[in-house]
Amino acid sequence: MLSNLHSALPGTAWGSETHEARTAVIAVHGRGQSPAFMQEQASRIDAPAVRFYAPAAPNQSWYPKQFLEALADNEPDLSLSLDTLGRLVDAVEAEGFARERIVLWGFSQGACLISHLILTRPDRLGGLALLTGGYIGPDALGAPEGLPLDGMPVVVRSIDQDPWVPRDRVEQTAQTLSAAGASVDLLVAAGNEHIITDEAMSAVGRLLSSI
Template sequence: MNAHLEQRVLTWGPPSAPVVVLAVHGRGHQPEAMRELTGRFGPLPARFTAPAAAGSSWYPLPFLQPLAANQPHLDEALAATEARIDTLLATGTALGDVVLLGFSQGACLLAHLLLTRPRRIGAAVLLTGGFIGPDPIEPPTGDELDGVPVLLRSISEDPWVPAGRVLETAHLFEEAGARTDVEIEPGGEHIVTDKACHAAGELIRSLPHPVR
């Protein structure tokens, strides 16, 4: 049984909004942290769904540890995230109307998911995160990520996420054909800057609005 799927899911925003943002929180956080974060993006044509992780963590050890050291928790978290996407699709949301948004551990989880189990989503916003594990990985070889906007933002001296890993992750998305936008801002705190929030809001507002 996947413990992550037994946790609560926080939703907000107008039910008829054309875009659905799946917001994945960081280690030690709760979905309310993602609601607070997205409040800094400005008005958005979107509704939000933010699942809680079991024990407030998607996997137990730092993301640069060997993959095996974070198992089976990592695979369970990836499967739970895929299940949340599938639930959105089953209730009438088109895959192209789904935006994946993550911060910190949530951004790492989503980056790894998209690079190892790619889908043609509407966009991804990855704030202070990168693919998981100490070793390089290969970019996807299919066309699922062709043209998908992927926004990556981080801090140059972030204490938990090396800037180099964020840049490596951006390169993998570029290799996979995504429209990648990456910026590393100066600083040493584990934060999302106002500039990053503005860029995230602009990306979500720029997405095509489907006709209902």
């Protein structure tokens, strides 16, 4: 269980002890995965003094349908999952991490959830790492008014012909984050596999080291 966090947020915590960590990372897994997957991937990150928190989705899925389907078809699970992430950010802050030291990192469905959270409920955190994901729903999502993300660093990585996440949605998400004031580092690698590349993990490490 996540120490001192809300009992409705089962998951795993690892890395530096809270009093020693410089950065907190909320690691959000994809469909059919668990916090153990994100913990395994975190071993590929080269960044010091990081504490990781990984929530667990009910039945290993944050919402039931594919992310490009109608928003209503993914309710109420989608809103419940967005609420869960919001509460977890608050709980990690309560553990002693200022919001500018909290990074959201997600892969696949986890990256989609994070994208949608930040664009529909803007929160200027320490950064985002979105690996193969984009905002949710069939329609274009406009940027929130003003520049609420105010230079927040965002790493966006994907694969050109990923079988689940179209390249154009990844690029639209990056553009919308930029329009909301984020500083976006976007790279789409060649290939057709649903994977996290070594370059993507290096980019996440650089982001965390910069916080």
